[in-house]
Amino acid sequence: MNPNLLKQLAIVVKQGSLSRACEQLYITQPTLTRSIKQLEMKVGAPVLKRSRHGVIPTEIGARLAQIGERILADTDHGEEVIRQWHSGYHNEFTLGIDPLWEFAAYREMSDHFLREKRYVFHLRTGSAAAQIGLMQAGELDFLLAPAHLTVAQESLQRDLLFRDRxxxxxxxxxxxxxxxxxxxxxxxxxxxxxxxxxxxxxxxxxxxxxxxxxxxxxxxxxxxxxxxxxxxxxxxxxxxxxxxxxxxxxxxxxxxEVEGKPGPRRDIALWSRTEEGERPEILKVRELITELVTGMDQKTPTFGLDL
Missing domain, CATH: 3.40.190.10 (Periplasmic binding protein-like II)
Structure with missing residues (x-):
């Protein structure tokens, strides 16, 4: 199957309109209509149906559009990887970050990563529970997030780097x-x-x-x-x-100050997938992140907290 047909279908479904999809694709509506008909001939059933607000996918159309979305994402990523290779970078690493950590440490973190000339870093901010799921799905290489979580942690390595309460x-x-x-x-x-x-x-x-x-x-x-x-x-x-x-x-x-015992631990840990822990590039980047976070732990005041 021509993957371009799936990419075009994904854009139509996202836009909800053939005319708006044509604007994004820079093609005429008859050209896009022919592509959709070609895909429907391959399927043997409609992939789109009209609604009061435009077009929506049929059941099989929605499933194929999801595949098209992944093809679009992989194509964009592939083009970026080529640009990175031409720019002399060895590898790209995706690091998930807790929102408060990003806000508190953005200056030091950005400066630290920009000094590293070998790698490209993709920083992704979000809640710890959601990002642990992304890590287990292989979409994150590392995660800086709270160390004490109730989320499933199988096959993950946790290194506590920053003390907090x-x-x-x-x-x-x-x-x-x-x-x-x-x-x-x-x-x-x-x-x-x-x-x-x-x-x-x-x-x-x-x-x-x-x-x-x-x-x-x-x-x-x-x-x-x-x-x-x-x-x-x-x-x-x-x-x-x-x-x-x-x-x-x-x-x-x-x-x-509140009555009772001190607040619970809210330490920050570096999470990673155990199965990739021995890769040389992973070890180098782990060392880079650890140097940053432990350095911040050492120089940040404790503000009277029992750490």
């Missing part, structure tokens, strides 16, 4: 800021809470300090909105304390 942070309009002594749990329950990392797969529940009242808003894979609310409201949230303070967007006095 969960801390409770109050928005700048909260009366709890600069409170002397620990805040009692019953008072915490009366506060307005939000949740960060709602689908990250942390071992500890994030709601036990807030009591039975539901958090007013929750974020997955987002940190910018959390920081905005900490700067403009009285809301409370639990975050990895060192990383949160490393952003420079949160004042140290916004981390409040």
């Amino acid at each position: 969960s801390g409770v942070f109050a928005g700048k309009k909260s009366s709890l800021i600069r409170r002397k002594g620990a805040v009692a749990l019953d008072e915490l329950e009366r506060q307005n809470w939000m949740i960060a990392g709602a689908s990250a797969g942390f071992l500890d529940g994030q709601g036990e300090l807030a009591g039975p009242t539901a958090a007013r808003i929750a974020f997955t894979g987002s940190i910018r909105s959390v920081l905005h609310l900490l700067n403009t409201t009285d809301m409370l949230v639990r975050l990895p304390a060192r990383l949160a303070l490393m952003t420079g967007e949160i004042a140290p006095e916004q981390m409040i």
Whole structure:
């Protein structure tokens, strides 16, 4: 089967319109119509059907469009690999990053990777639970994410590199800021809470300090909105304390002392697939990332946390 037919079908399905697909493909509508008919002759059934809003795929059309999407992605990646080879790069590595880590360490991380002349780095930000799945599917080479997760971890290697604990942070309009002594749990329950990392797969529940009242808003894979609310409201949230303070967007006095034991560990680990651990290129890049993260662990203040 001509893979170009599947690529064209994928674009039609994505656009939901033959005319818009023609604009993207830079071809005429009669040309695209002939391609679709050629594909339908091969299948022996329609791959598209009309709806009130344009065209939608039939069952077999949707399955073939998914294959076309993968062909499009692989084609784009292949062209980029050729550009990398002509530019003298040895290999490309995909690194997943926790959103708060990216925000707190973007400057050091970017400078560190740009100094490495042999490799190309593709940095991908997202929640830990989702990225662990991508790693197990072979779509990530490494992942910088929380070390203590409830997600399935078979066939993965974990190296703890950055020490941290969960801390409770109050928005700048909260009366709890600069409170002397620990805040009692019953008072915490009366506060307005939000949740960060709602689908990250942390071992500890994030709601036990807030009591039975539901958090007013929750974020997955987002940190910018959390920081905005900490700067403009009285809301409370639990975050990895060192990383949160490393952003420079949160004042140290916004981390409040709470009644009971210290917050749970929120260490950052370097995750990788065990089966690829002995490849020379993997070992070199692991060493590069480890040097960066352990260096940041050593120079970052502990902010009074028991680490």
